[in-house]
Amino acid sequence: MNSPGGGHAPDAPDLVDRIQREWAQAYPALDVRPVGVLGRIHHIAAVSSHRLDRHLEPHGVTRSEYDVLGALARSDRPLRASEVVSTTMLSGASITKITESLSRRGLLERRKSERDGRVVLLELTAQGRALVDDELPRRLADDERALAGLTPAERESLAALLRKISAAVGS
Incomplete structure (x- = not known):
């Protein structure tokens, strides 16, 4: 189901849910929950990078x-x-x-x-x-x-959580 902004409803299953489910079915003995977080981070980064590339191309x-x-x-x-x-x-x-x-x-x-x-x-x-x-x-x-769908408090929490992940993976 699409939301007014053209995207999917925030609670609707997405591509990462499907990928995580497929990994869980293929490898039931493994905990594939990290895919739910890092898969979305990767997806957001890829979409954001693609948009930036499109905007930079005319320059x-x-x-x-x-x-x-x-x-x-x-x-x-x-x-x-x-x-x-x-x-x-x-x-x-x-x-x-x-x-x-x-x-x-x-x-x-x-x-x-x-x-x-x-x-x-x-x-x-x-x-x-x-x-x-x-x-x-x-x-x-x-x-x-x-980020429009997040409250200021959610944005701060998300930034803090991502900072922890960033520190854990190193530079």
């Missing part, structure tokens, strides 16, 4: 590139590549490749540090800032729609 930017631009937009100063690595969950090698590409397209500037010429600092250009300024409100609106 000619990938999700990883947007993550780098976002890290720079959140900072109050230029960042070293290693600092971008620590805030994006991307590897150092991919940061180098991504920042070179973004630089060629005029979305960020790579320049040597005045204090240490071996250090490359990364900073958004006006064009890069405009892209983030354009896309962030749309992304937040998508996220808000996803």
Whole structure:
């Protein structure tokens, strides 16, 4: 049954319920309940990522590139590549490749540090800032729609529970 927003009723069985039930039937001796939680986390992440990819496509930017631009937009100063690595969950090698590409397209500037010429600092250009300024409100609106059915207290509880799971799986 569909709800007014076009999705399924929150209590209706979903794809993850079916997958969990199938695993339980195929492996009755195993506790497959974690599938109910982590399967939904994976599904939410996949749908959210797909939507973000669709929104970024007209800008000619990938999700990883947007993550780098976002890290720079959140900072109050230029960042070293290693600092971008620590805030994006991307590897150092991919940061180098991504920042070179973004630089060629005029979305960020790579320049040597005045204090240490071996250090490359990364900073958004006006064009890069405009892209983030354009896309962030749309992304937040998508996220808000996803969370619209939760009360503020439920959102806080969910965030706290997900923080525990995140800590348990490590970085």
